[in-house]
Amino acid sequence: FLVAADGLGSIAIDTTQLNMSVTDPTAWATAMNNLGMVPVGLAGQQLVTDSICVPGFDPSLSMMTGITPINPMIPGMGLVPPPPPTDVPVVKEIIHCKSCTLFPPNPNLPPPSTRERPPGCKTVFVGGLPENATEEIIQEVFEQCGDITAIRKSKKNFCHIRFAEEFMVDKAIYLSGYRMRLGSSTDKKDSGRLHVDFAQARDDFYEWECKQRMLAREERHRRKMEEDRLRPPSPPAIMHYSEHEAALLAEKLKDDSKFSEAITVLLTWIERGEVNRRSANQFYSMVQSANSHVRRLMNEKAAHEQEMEQAKESFKNALTGILTQFEQIVAVFNASTRQKAWDHFSKAQRKNIDIWRKHSEELRNAHSEQLMGIRREEEMEMSDDDSGDNPSKKLRVDDSALAAQAYALKEENDSLRWQLDAYRNEVELLKQEKGQLFRTEESLTKDQQLQFLQQTMQGMQQQLLSIQEELNNKKSELEQAKEEQTHTQAMLKVLQEQLKSAKELAEINGHDESQANEINVLTVALVNQDREKNSEKRNPGLKSEKEALLIGIISTFLHVHPFGANIEYLWSYMQQLDSRISANEIEMLLMRLPRMFKQEFTGVGATLEKRWKFCAFEGIKTI
Numbered sequence: 001f002l003v004a005a006d007g008l009g010s011i012a013i014d015t016t017q018l019n020m021s022v023t024d025p026t027a028w029a030t031a032m033n034n035l036g037m038v039p040v041g042l043a044g045q046q047l048v049t050d051s052i053c054v055p056g057f058d059p060s061l062s063m064m065t066g067i068t069p070i071n072p073m074i075p076g077m078g079l080v081p082p083p084p085p086t087d088v089p090v091v092k093e094i095i096h097c098k099s100c101t102l103f104p105p106n107p108n109l110p111p112p113s114t115r116e117r118p119p120g121c122k123t124v125f126v127g128g129l130p131e132n133a134t135e136e137i138i139q140e141v142f143e144q145c146g147d148i149t150a151i152r153k154s155k156k157n158f159c160h161i162r163f164a165e166e167f168m169v170d171k172a173i174y175l176s177g178y179r180m181r182l183g184s185s186t187d188k189k190d191s192g193r194l195h196v197d198f199a200q201a202r203d204d205f206y207e208w209e210c211k212q213r214m215l216a217r218e219e220r221h222r223r224k225m226e227e228d229r230l231r232p233p234s235p236p237a238i239m240h241y242s243e244h245e246a247a248l249l250a251e252k253l254k255d256d257s258k259f260s261e262a263i264t265v266l267l268t269w270i271e272r273g274e275v276n277r278r279s280a281n282q283f284y285s286m287v288q289s290a291n292s293h294v295r296r297l298m299n300e301k302a303a304h305e306q307e308m309e310q311a312k313e314s315f316k317n318a319l320t321g322i323l324t325q326f327e328q329i330v331a332v333f334n335a336s337t338r339q340k341a342w343d344h345f346s347k348a349q350r351k352n353i354d355i356w357r358k359h360s361e362e363l364r365n366a367h368s369e370q371l372m373g374i375r376r377e378e379e380m381e382m383s384d385d386d387s388g389d390n391p392s393k394k395l396r397v398d399d400s401a402l403a404a405q406a407y408a409l410k411e412e413n414d415s416l417r418w419q420l421d422a423y424r425n426e427v428e429l430l431k432q433e434k435g436q437l438f439r440t441e442e443s444l445t446k447d448q449q450l451q452f453l454q455q456t457m458q459g460m461q462q463q464l465l466s467i468q469e470e471l472n473n474k475k476s477e478l479e480q481a482k483e484e485q486t487h488t489q490a491m492l493k494v495l496q497e498q499l500k501s502a503k504e505l506a507e508i509n510g511h512d513e514s515q516a517n518e519i520n521v522l523t524v525a526l527v528n529q530d531r532e533k534n535s536e537k538r539n540p541g542l543k544s545e546k547e548a549l550l551i552g553i554i555s556t557f558l559h560v561h562p563f564g565a566n567i568e569y570l571w572s573y574m575q576q577l578d579s580r581i582s583a584n585e586i587e588m589l590l591m592r593l594p595r596m597f598k599q600e601f602t603g604v605g606a607t608l609e610k611r612w613k614f615c616a617f618e619g620i621k622t623i
Contacts, residue, residue, distance in 0.1 A: 121199070
């Protein structure tokens, strides 16, 4: 076997030289000996079951077709014979490899235990390896089970082997329990009992999950395609209302074949709220067409009822004929059962005739009951009339025709009356439109006059406000002047009294004139100080340098704008210099200095605006 294993790829057998049966064990052993190979297992049999090997693979196929001879240890071929029936204990064979030999376990022992197989398992755990076993020897043994993608060997006499396909793992599990011996050595380091089991690897689980996801995607796609195929088609989109579409829809409503589609569109338009004064007449005509279709439906119903009556009559006639023929057949059977003819039939014939007669009588009775039921229904329908004579039927038919004509005339009268109402509504709309035109001209002139009056009123209100402000300012100035006058008079009286008392004391004490002059100077200084205080009270001074700086900037800004500026414009300019200043502060500062800044109102009505102007130079000119 070792010699022949190297040259198997170049050996070929001619099919003309094979005259023995491949399934004959002795012939298979002879052929293997001729090739220099040791027979493995039962010759001519498949070494692994169909569930493990490739389905339908025949190991004798190559020898029958002249292909390269098959070595049972070549990758893709099984290493073990097929398992015998369950009632016979499994007998494993010795497996010879190039570098080692595998001895089977005791068949009487229970099979080696394995863990639960993980999903998508392609990796096996191999334990009990000989200490001197190398990775090449492991690959030589297990590559017979299939393509190996990776071998991870440990120093503790075990390894993990990953195969290319899942079914190869089953072949490797079959080797569990075998005793492995390297060469012909009897050393303990060269032998060991193999334990092969399923291993849980992340790569295997990841590939299995990917495969499951792919299958799930394919299943979802298949279901979606099936749902799309079975889904009913969507209804056609309903067009938007327009006069052109309304005219086409009116024509469709008059056509019996397109009525159902047209009535759906009409219902959708009405529910959308397309009906207004302009389109009311068109919708009314379409509703009238839908109403006229009622008559067509009633006529169709009458026609179908007539057809149904005719079908009932034909069915009754056919049933009567069938019943007559049944009566004749039953009469034949009854005549056959009489003694004159009955004695000439055999016993079997009499039995058949009797069965046929009973069956025919049952069918005849059933049909006769059905016919009697139809006649009873007709009698119940005609029971509304007391008399069943022909003249009354003609009168009833005439009455129904007159009623139909009266109903048709009534509908025509109603339609004409509705048309007349529609025309009246149109005339009223035209009158209202003409009246609105005249009213719009008059209303325009009145609106203009009202606008002019409003503007004048606003101007007068502005003037009145400005006059009231001036009057209030004058009153406040007058009150301040009166207070100053009273205060100065009181101060003068006090000073005069102090001066008199001081002179008297000076004369009594004999002071000289220098002291008297000093007293006069002191009084004059007090008077001037009082005047300064009064002026400060009248015009309170600036509180800080910031206010002085603001007054200078505002004065320069308003001087550049001779027509003035509103407080918002002024505040937006000042905020660029000081972001913390507010419009209220600026306005209070301007109101404290009425001789430098004044407020004016410009515009009319909605355009009314307050503006501040710089007026300090005007006060200098007036002075």
